Amino acid sequence: DAGVTQSPTHLIKTRGQHVTLRCSPISGHKSVSWYQQVLGQGPQFIFQYYEKEERGRGNFPDRFSARQFPNYSSELNVNALLLGDSALYLCASSLPRTQETQYFGPGTRLLVL
Amino acid sequence: AQSVTQPDIHITVSEGASLELRCNYSYGATPYLFWYVQSPGQGLQLLLKYFSGDTLVQGIKGFEAEFKRSQSSFNLRKPSVHWSDAAEYFCAVGDRNAGNMLTFGGGTRLMVKP
Numbered sequence: 001d002a003g004v005t006q007s008p009t010h011l012i013k014t015r016g017q018h019v020t021l022r023c024s025p026i027s028g029h030k031s032v033s034w035y036q037q038v039l040g041q042g043p044q045f046i047f048q049y050y051e052k053e054e055r056g057r058g059n060f061p062d063r064f065s066a067r068q069f070p071n072y073s074s075e076l077n078v079n080a081l082l083l084g085d086s087a088l089y090l091c092a093s094s095l096p097r098t099q100e101t102q103y104f105g106p107g108t109r110l111l112v113l
Numbered sequence: 114a115q116s117v118t119q120p121d122i123h124i125t126v127s128e129g130a131s132l133e134l135r136c137n138y139s140y141g142a143t144p145y146l147f148w149y150v151q152s153p154g155q156g157l158q159l160l161l162k163y164f165s166g167d168t169l170v171q172g173i174k175g176f177e178a179e180f181k182r183s184q185s186s187f188n189l190r191k192p193s194v195h196w197s198d199a200a201e202y203f204c205a206v207g208d209r210n211a212g213n214m215l216t217f218g219g220g221t222r223l224m225v226k227p
Binding site: 048 | 117
């Protein structure tokens with residue numbers, strides 16, 4: 001089975017632009033989470049979606065938004081990009097069970113100039 | 114709020130030597146605990162996890178970890194390190210009440226000397 005896939009792999013944007021990152025979960029997984037990993041730090045939780053509903057949100061500004069589609073894929077949108085948004089954006093998928101293990105994709109590396 | 118501390122930012126060991134990476138967590142109840150490994154430029158690969166039961170858990174690649182409630186620790190161990198183990202290791206705690214949202218530590222970078 002294919003793992004979590006993310007696109008694009010790399011992206012370069014300039015300040016003030018917006019960006020859309022995409023994630024396809026493992027087949028059968030209905031929950032998708034997004035994390036931001038700034039260079040040299042551990043990942044930080046941004047959003048979790050389950051059955052197209054937002055299930056959790058981390059401490060990120062409203063410039064960050066996400067959605068989940070009927071096929072359980074997901075998009076992360078970031079508006080008005082700042083230099084500090086440069087990071088590796090990781091998507092993780094999991095089954096909708098109490099003991100949920102999250103499986104991560106390879107990430108999208110975003111550079112904001 | 115939950116938190117994870119990995120006290121060692123960098124660790125260097127010789128190939129064949131034993132390894133222990135430290136992880137301390139803060140969580141109000143019995144936690145879900147995880148260790149992930151990240152190679153340069155890659156995503157996170159799950160090494161092992163603890164949900165309940167036996168406090169010594171076995172993972173992939175010969176790694177194991179022990180949950181010690183009294184010390185709020187979940188240290189990762191390997192008896193004999195291989196050069197291919199050089200990577201960044203992240204400990205994480207999952208919030209049972211929030212869809213297992215993960216809080217990660219800052220990571221420990223492992224270097225392996227030949």
